[in-house]
Amino acid sequence: MKTSRSRPHRDAEGKAGVKPKSAREPASGTFDNIYVQGFARVAVCVPRVRIADPESNADETLRLAQLAHGEQAALALFPELGISAYTNDDLFFQDALLGAVNAQLSRIVERSRELRPILIVGAPLALDGRLFNCAFVIHRGSLLGIVPKAYLPNYREFYEKRYFALGVSQRERTVVFAGQETPFGTDLLFRASDLKDFVVHVEICEDVWTPAPPSSWGALAGATILTNLSASNIVVGKAQARHDLCRSQSMRCIAAYLYSAAGPGESTTDLA
Numbered sequence: 621m622k623t624s625r626s627r628p629h630r631d632a633e634g635k636a637g638v639k640p641k642s643a644r645e646p647a648s649g650t651f652d653n654i655y656v657q658g659f660a661r662v663a664v665c666v667p668r669v670r671i672a673d674p675e676s677n678a679d680e681t682l683r684l685a686q687l688a689h690g691e692q693a694a695l696a697l698f699p700e701l702g703i704s705a706y707t708n709d710d711l712f713f714q715d716a717l718l719g720a721v722n723a724q725l726s727r728i729v730e731r732s733r734e735l736r737p738i739l740i741v742g743a744p745l746a747l748d749g750r751l752f753n754c755a756f757v758i759h760r761g762s763l764l765g766i767v768p769k770a771y772l773p774n775y776r777e778f779y780e781k782r783y784f785a786l787g788v789s790q791r792e793r794t795v796v797f798a799g800q801e802t803p804f805g806t807d808l809l810f811r812a813s814d815l816k817d818f819v820v821h822v823e824i825c826e827d828v829w830t831p832a833p834p835s836s837w838g839a840l841a842g843a844t845i846l847t848n849l850s851a852s853n854i855v856v857g858k859a860q861a862r863h864d865l866c867r868s869q870s871m872r873c874i875a876a877y878l879y880s881a882a883g884p885g886e887s888t889t890d891l892a
Contacts, residue, residue, distance in 0.1 A: 629809045629841040630792070632757070632765040637814030640692035640736055655694075660818055662845070662876070663688035663696040663737065666883035669705045672717055674743075677703050678724035681741055682731055689735045694815065696737040697847050697880045700769075700825050701753060703728075703743040706851035707887030712783045718746050725756060726798040733761035738810065740822060742849040747795060747804075750785035755822045755849050757810055764810055765803040766795065769824035770834050780826075806834055809843055819843045825850040828869055839873035846875050851882040 639655050654661060665688065667680040681698055688696035700706055704721050711717050721743050732739055739758040744751055745766060753769040768787025772780040791807040812818035821838030828835060828848055835846040846869065852862060862879070870877035 629807050629838065630803055630805070632803050632808050632810050638694040638736065638738060638759070638812045638818060639814050640694075655815070658816065660694040660815060660845075661692055662878060663691065663693040664878050664880045665696050665698050666880060667698065667702060667885075668883060669699075669702060669885040671705045671885070671887060672708050672711050673705070674703050674717070674720040674724040677705065678728055681728060681739075685728075685732070685735055685737065685739055688737045693737045694812070694818065695820065695845070695847075695878075696739050697878050698739070698741045698849065699880045699882050700742040700849040700851040701744065702741055702849070705886060706882055710783075712744055712751060718744060718751075722798075728756075729758050729761060729763055729798050729800075732758045735760070738764070738820070740820075740847055740849065742824070744784070745797075751783060752787055752790075753780070753784045753824060754787075755824055755847075757808075757820075757822060763797060763800045763802045765808045766797065767806060767808055767822040767824070768804070769827065770806045771826045771830050773826045773829075778826075809838060809841060817844050820845045820847060822847050822849070824848065825852060828865060833869065835869060835875075835877070836873060839875050843873075844875050845878065846870070846873060847878045847880075849880055851886065 665684040667684055670676045685696050703724055725743055741756050745754045755767040757764040768790050770788040772784055772786055774781040787806055791805040793804040794801055795804040810820040819842050821835050821843035823834045827833055866877045866879050
C-alpha cells in the first residue's frame, strides 16, 4: 500500500474477525453496543513478570488475555519483552532463555485459538545471527506478523545496542516461526476483516521518542490504532513526559495511542 508522503506499508489481515460474537448479529435497533457504533474495546495489559522465566510470564500473559476476552476486547497489548522480561542483561545471550521464549510464544499462539482479541506481546527473536527486540502479533492461532524495534536507546541508563540489532531497515521480509510463515518488519499494518477502520500499527518504546516515529508513517498509511510496547524506566518527571508524548502523538496522528509499560517484577533498575 502506498499513500501520499508516506512510506509503503504491508497489510497483514487475519482470517478470523475481532468482533465479539455478541456484536456480530445485533438485534434491530441495538444502540448500546460499541461495536455496532463503529467503536472497539481495547485492553492495555501490565502483567507481573519474572526475570528470565518465560513459562511464568506466558502464564500471566494468557491469564490477562483471558480477562480481555471476557471483557469483549478486540485487542490486548502487553509490555516490551514481556515474555522474557526486559531486565535480563547478558542473559539475553543464553540459548536456554531464547529457546524457552520461543517455546512459550508457540504456546501462546496455540492457546490464542480460544481467544477473541488480537494479542500483541513482546519477546526477543534471534534471526540471521542477530537478536531483535520484537512485538509478536497473534490472533486465533495465527502469527500475523513480527515487528522489530526500529530504534535502540544507548544513552544514560540504556545499553540496548549491547544486546539487540536495529530493526529500522527490516522491511518486506518473511520469516518462519512456530511452523508459520509470517511477515517480519517495521512496515506492517494489521487490518481487521470484520471491523471497518480497525487498522493497527505497532512500535516499541524508544521508537516514539525519535524525531520521526514509525507510528507517524503508520498513521499516514491508514492506521487508526497506534500501539507501543514499552519498558520505560522511572526518572523524576518522566511519567508526565510519557503521558504528554502519547497524547501529542495521538493528537498529531488523529488516532488512538495505546501504551503498555513494564509493571511489577522487573529488576531494581526501576522500570515502570
